[in-house]
Amino acid sequence: MDPAKAPAASSVYGGVARYRRPVPRVTLRPFRADDLAVLDSSPQDADGLAFFGFRATNGFTRRYAENGLLSVDHGNLVVALDDAPVGDIGWFAVHNGPPAVARALNIGIELLPEHRGHGYGTIAQRLIADHLFSTTTIERLEASTDIDNIAEQHALANAGFTREGRLRHAWFRAGAWRDTILYSRLRNDPAPARTMPTATAD
Numbered sequence: 103m104d105p106a107k108a109p110a111a112s113s114v115y116g117g118v119a120r121y122r123r124p125v126p127r128v129t130l131r132p133f134r135a136d137d138l139a140v141l142d143s144s145p146q147d148a149d150g151l152a153f154f155g156f157r158a159t160n161g162f163t164r165r166y167a168e169n170g171l172l173s174v175d176h177g178n179l180v181v182a183l184d185d186a187p188v189g190d191i192g193w194f195a196v197h198n199g200p201p202a203v204a205r206a207l208n209i210g211i212e213l214l215p216e217h218r219g220h221g222y223g224t225i226a227q228r229l230i231a232d233h234l235f236s237t238t239t240i241e242r243l244e245a246s247t248d249i250d251n252i253a254e255q256h257a258l259a260n261a262g263f264t265r266e267g268r269l270r271h272a273w274f275r276a277g278a279w280r281d282t283i284l285y286s287r288l289r290n291d292p293a294p295a296r297t298m299p300t301a302t303a304d
């Protein structure tokens with residue numbers, strides 16, 4: 103098949119062999135200085151489901167100078183496609199009660215607009231779960247998304263997260279209080295069933 107006519111990666115999770123085309127090599131890696139200009143200047147879509155007002159255009163740069171955007175309670179990694187930045191994915195600590203054992207990590211992701219809808223968000227959220235479960239003792243990962251963010255809800259489900267329920271008026275966005283859907287993935291939850299490319303496949 104003419105590679106130019108090959109279907110988008112999102113439609114070939116189970117069909118990589120069928121089309122014999124390389125799967126995208128999506129990886130997560132720490133920020134580097136050359137990523138900052140790309141990701142700090144990414145478009146800010148006022149109509150987007152993840153828009154909560156304008157963000158500083160030096161936000162990543164500032165935190166990179168402080169700690170490379172990596173700490174136990176708050177971290178961000180680059181979502182890279184063949185090493186080039188296509189977005190960021192991060193975590194922050196949340197507490198479901200006062201004791202230390204009630205701590206969970208909530209993940210969030212934003213891909214550059216031109217890289218959405220190709221399966222990268224699903225892969226990246228699988229990879230962040232693998233990373234956090236293999237490098238920390240965390241038991242519970244959480245993710246919250248707008249009730250209308252269908253792409254993120256599908257991506258989380260495809261990445262092995264379980265839909266737990268609806269949080270009423272959990273955040274204010276676009277001039278109104280919005281309900282969100284809370285997802286979680288526990289350390290011993292079954293791996294996502296769906297066949298899809300892995301980060302290391304060629």
Ligand SMILES: CC(C)(COP(=O)(O)OP(=O)(O)OC[C@H]1O[C@@H](n2cnc3c(N)ncnc32)[C@H](O)[C@@H]1OP(=O)(O)O)[C@@H](O)C(=O)NCCC(=O)NCCS
Pocket residue numbers: 112151152189210211212213214217218219220221222223224225246247248251252253254256257260
């Ligand atoms: C949400 C986001 C991370 C999803 O990643 P993605 O790579 O675009 O999504 P994928 O290609 O992995 O697709 C995931 C699923 O969503 C579906 N999907 C993708 N784009 C969609 C859209 N615009 N509308 C509805 N469904 C969509 C896909 O069909 C797939 O579902 P399926 O496999 O069950 O058919 C990405 O689109 C993004 O960064 N959006 C802007 C920021 C954002 O919303 N972040 C989350 C904030 S809580």
